Structures are given as C-alpha cells and as structure tokens.
Amino acid sequence: MDQDAAWWTTLVFGADGDTDLPRYLQIVADIEHAIETRTLTHGQRLPAERTLAAALCVSRGTVVRAFEILAERGTIERIHGSGTFVRSNPFAALPHVRHIDSAADDPGDVIDLSQAAPSDPSHLPDIDWGFDPVDHSPGITGRGLPMLQEALAVHLTRLGLPTTADQIIVTTSTADVVDVVLRSNRAGKRPAVLGTPAWPALRSVFSEHTAASLCLYPDAGGVDPAALRRALRRTAASVVLVDTVEAGPVGRATATSRFPRIAAAIEDHTAVALEDLSFLACEAVHNPQFRPLSALSERFTAMGDLGRVFWSGCGVGWLREAAPAESLLGAALRIPRPAASAQVHAARLLVAATPQWFAERREHLSEHVRYLIRRLGEVLPSWKIESPTAGDGVWVRLPVIDASTFAHVAARSGITVCSGQGCVTDGGLREYIRISAAADKPTLELAVDRLAEAWAIYTRRLAASV
Numbered sequence: 001m002d003q004d005a006a007w008w009t010t011l012v013f014g015a016d017g018d019t020d021l022p023r024y025l026q027i028v029a030d031i032e033h034a035i036e037t038r039t040l041t042h043g044q045r046l047p048a049e050r051t052l053a054a055a056l057c058v059s060r061g062t063v064v065r066a067f068e069i070l071a072e073r074g075t076i077e078r079i080h081g082s083g084t085f086v087r088s089n090p091f092a093a094l095p096h097v098r099h100i101d102s103a104a105d106d107p108g109d110v111i112d113l114s115q116a117a118p119s120d121p122s123h124l125p126d127i128d129w130g131f132d133p134v135d136h137s138p139g140i141t142g143r144g145l146p147m148l149q150e151a152l153a154v155h156l157t158r159l160g161l162p163t164t165a166d167q168i169i170v171t172t173s174t175a176d177v178v179d180v181v182l183r184s185n186r187a188g189k190r191p192a193v194l195g196t197p198a199w200p201a202l203r204s205v206f207s208e209h210t211a212a213s214l215c216l217y218p219d220a221g222g223v224d225p226a227a228l229r230r231a232l233r234r235t236a237a238s239v240v241l242v243d244t245v246e247a248g249p250v251g252r253a254t255a256t257s258r259f260p261r262i263a264a265a266i267e268d269h270t271a272v273a274l275e276d277l278s279f280l281a282c283e284a285v286h287n288p289q290f291r292p293l294s295a296l297s298e299r300f301t302a303m304g305d306l307g308r309v310f311w312s313g314c315g316v317g318w319l320r321e322a323a324p325a326e327s328l329l330g331a332a333l334r335i336p337r338p339a340a341s342a343q344v345h346a347a348r349l350l351v352a353a354t355p356q357w358f359a360e361r362r363e364h365l366s367e368h369v370r371y372l373i374r375r376l377g378e379v380l381p382s383w384k385i386e387s388p389t390a391g392d393g394v395w396v397r398l399p400v401i402d403a404s405t406f407a408h409v410a411a412r413s414g415i416t417v418c419s420g421q422g423c424v425t426d427g428g429l430r431e432y433i434r435i436s437a438a439a440d441k442p443t444l445e446l447a448v449d450r451l452a453e454a455w456a457i458y459t460r461r462l463a464a465s466v
Contacts (some may be wrong), residue, residue, distance in 0.1 A: 125352035144170025197423030222254025225261035249395030
C-alpha cells in the first residue's frame with residue numbers, strides 16, 4: 001500500500017504545488033495531465049476517495065468535489081459498487097495505446113536497446129571483408145594475431161598512450177580481460193572497487209570472483225579522486241575498475257583536471273587498476289585534452305571492447321599492460337580467443353577508422369541521443385533524464401522504486417532495456433534503466449512507442465493494486 005500510494009502521489013499528483021488553484025482543482029488538473037501523458041489510460045481504476053484523500057493529506061470532500069468535476073467533463077466514470085475509472089478515450093487526440101498483457105501476445109520483432117554496442121554494421125568503415133585462412137594461419141599466437149596487435153598498438157599510440165604490439169593481449173571481450181586480471185592477481189575472495197555503473201557482463205565477473213565490490217559512483221564531474229582514495233583505504237582492494245568516459249547515470253565524462261589526482265590515488269595504493277578505454281577514441285576527437293589514465297601511470301592496465309564503437313558482432317576485446325607479468329600471460333592463455341577472421345577484420349577496421357571517422361561517429365551518436373531524449377520527453381514526460389556528454393545512450397530515472405519490474409514488462413512489449421540494478425553489485429540504481437541510442441531513428445521512434453505502451457501497462461497494474 002505504501003509503495004502504491006507513493007506511486008500516485010509522486011507520479012500523478014507530484015506536480016509543482018506553487019499554484020493559486022484550489023486544492024480540488026489541482027487534483028482535477030493533475031489527473032487530466034496524467035491522462036494526456038498516458039500515465040493514466042482509459043479503463044484504469046482510480047483510488048477510492050478516502051484512500052486518495054489520506055495519501056494527499058486533504059479531506060474526503062476535496063477529492064469528492066474533484067471527482068464530480070471530472071465526471072461532469074466526461075473524463076472519469078463512477079460505477080456504483082465498482083469504483084471510479086478513466087473513461088474510454090476522454091481525449092480524442094490521444095494516440096491509441098496497444099496493450100500486451102500476456103506472454104502469448106506477439107509484439108513482433110524485439111527491439112534490443114540494452115546492449116552497449118551498435119547492432120547495425122552499416123556505419124562501419126569501408127574495408128575488405130574477404131578472408132583466406134592460408135594467409136593468416138602462420139601468425140596465430142596465444143596472445144592474438146600480430147596484425148591486430150600492431151593495429152591496436154598504433155590506435156592507442158594515436159590516443160596518447162605509447163604502445164608496442166607485444167604489450168597487447170587479444171581477448172573476446174572486456175569481461176574476459178577482467179577475468180584474466182582477477183585470476184592472475186589471485187583476487188578471489190578479496191574486495192574490489194568497481195566504478196559504476198559497469199556493464200552487466202563486467203559486473204557479473206566481479207560478483208563471481210571477488211568477495212565484495214565497493215561501488216564507486218561518479219558525481220557531476222565523473223570519477224571523484226577523493227572518493228576513490230577513500231574507497232581504496234576502506235577496502236584494501238586488490239583490483240579497481242574505472243571508466244573516465246562513460247560515467248552514467250549522471251552522463252558526464254570525467255573532467256580532465258581530475259586525471260592527475262586519480263592517477264596519484266592509484267600510485268599510492270597496491271591495487272591493480274583497470275581502465276576501460278572502449279569509447280575513448282570518440283571522446284578524444286571531441287576533447288583533445290582527453291587522454292588515457294594509463295599514460296599517467298604504468299600501474300594501469302588499459303582494456304577495451306571494439307564492439308562498443310564498431311559493431312556488437314565484432315567479438316574482439318583487448319588489454320594493454322606496460323610489462324605483462326608471467327602470471328597475467330599464463331592466465332591469458334586459458335581464455336577464449338576470437339576467430340582469426342574476426343581479428344583480421346578488426347585490424348582492418350582500426351586501420352580504416354581515421355580520427356575523422358571517429359568524430360563523425362561521435363556526432364552521429366550524439367544526434368541520436370538528443371533525438372531519443374526529445375522523443376522520450378514528449379511521450380513520457382514523467383521520466384527523469386540526464387543529458388549525457390559522452391556515450392551512445394541515456395540513463396532514465398523512473399518514478400518508481402524498482403525499475404527492473406518495468407524492464408520485464410517492456411520486454412513483453414517487444415523492447416529490451418538495461419536495468420540499472422544489473423550494472424552494480426550493491427543493489428543500487430534500482431530506479432534506473434539505460435536505453436541505447438545507437439539504432440536508426442525509425443527504430444528509436446518505434447522503441448519509444450513500445451516503451452510508452454509498456455509504461456501504460458505497468459502503471460495501470462500499479463494503480464489497480466491500490
């Protein structure tokens with residue numbers, strides 16, 4: 001009852017109270033606005049008069065008067081013995097909402113906006129996609145194909161991190177990198193500091209291999225050096241993971257003025273530091289001062305996933321360490337390696353991806369992020385969205401206690417999003433979801449419609465439980 005009452009008071013009646021309207025007219029206006037924005041849908045049951053009066057701290061007579069006005073306007077319908085309901089289609093201009101209430105209903109093709117990588121390869125640089133195994137089989141090693149190691153070394157050097165090919169170990173993903181580092185440093189059953197939110201795959205590896213992970217949440221300036229120092233002192237962590245580019249859910253890249261202090265915090269501690277550089281190339285072309293932390297301290301092990309910017313089908317990750325230890329090399333030999341063809345294509349993509357290509361890719365993603373934010377604001381105005389400065393998606397704070405339940409409803413409506421709770425190890429970010437903007441605009445448009453449908457279903461069920 002408390003959660004349901006909170007939903008009504010926050011979502012339907014949570015508008016700014018600075019108004020000269022009498023209280024009963026405020027209730028009228030709030031209900032009509034909730035219907036216009038599809039927070040309330042036709043046929044939905046409103047709380048009983050006494051229940052709503054208690055939740056809003058007003059007299060029952062105030063609610064009765066508001067309901068009478070709404071009934072006279074044809075907005076609601078009061079059925080004796082059953083309750084008060086939103087009338088069918090009280091606003092003629094309201095778009096039709098398709099409800100999907102059971103798994104048996106087929107919403108058509110599922111739109112997946114939960115991934116941290118684009119699913120459409122049409123934006124990729126023009127390369128030769130041919131592959132002849134005879135040309136590359138002699139060069140295959142346990143650390144990766146030499147042409148890919150060399151391409152990654154050139155790529156990182158261009159980003160301000162001087163690198164040679166022998167410092168690179170090729171993997172299938174950043175999750176494999178974390179797994180290798182945790183194993184090689186015998187970090188099992190020891191604490192870790194996890195820069196959050198992390199992608200679910202990374203979060204799962206930390207949950208599996210460490211005793212506990214202290215979540216390091218960013219502020220408006222990104223990774224906080226002082227908070228990092230406190231976390232290291234508090235936990236005596238064996239491993240730290242940071243990403244200075246994508247600091248969700250605030251959506252801000254870390255201020256470059258903080259970089260020296262972050263590096264100093266790592267230098268003063270014994271923990272192995274992992275730095276995720278997956279999206280750095282796009283940010284560096286926008287801000288030339290943006291450089292890897294690994295360039296400031298050799299204590300950092302840089303890592304990345306080429307799928308983040310190129311394509312989710314790449315299946316290529318990597319790690320770079322100044323002087324890989326034997327324990328790290330030994331652990332790396334036991335992890336899966338990408339297919340030789342995938343490594344060849346990844347090397348060609350890195351060579352073809354000029355700074356101009358990364359700049360155009362960043363602008364394209366930024367445009368899609370702005371488009372997604374605008375459409376969400378128009379269709380779902382009750383959702384709270386931070387405008388990100390980097391990355392390819394938006395973090396949304398829903399006006400509910402647990403957004404993961406809504407994510408399940410959305411999946412049944414043909415749209416999958418990433419739950420914030422699945423990106424942390426401490427149970428936080430429960431009210432958040434992340435939506436990728438990497439798809440084309442028609443897909444994003446359809447995705448927003450499906451999210452609106454799912455939200456109508458979800459809020460209707462919540463309201464019905466009051």
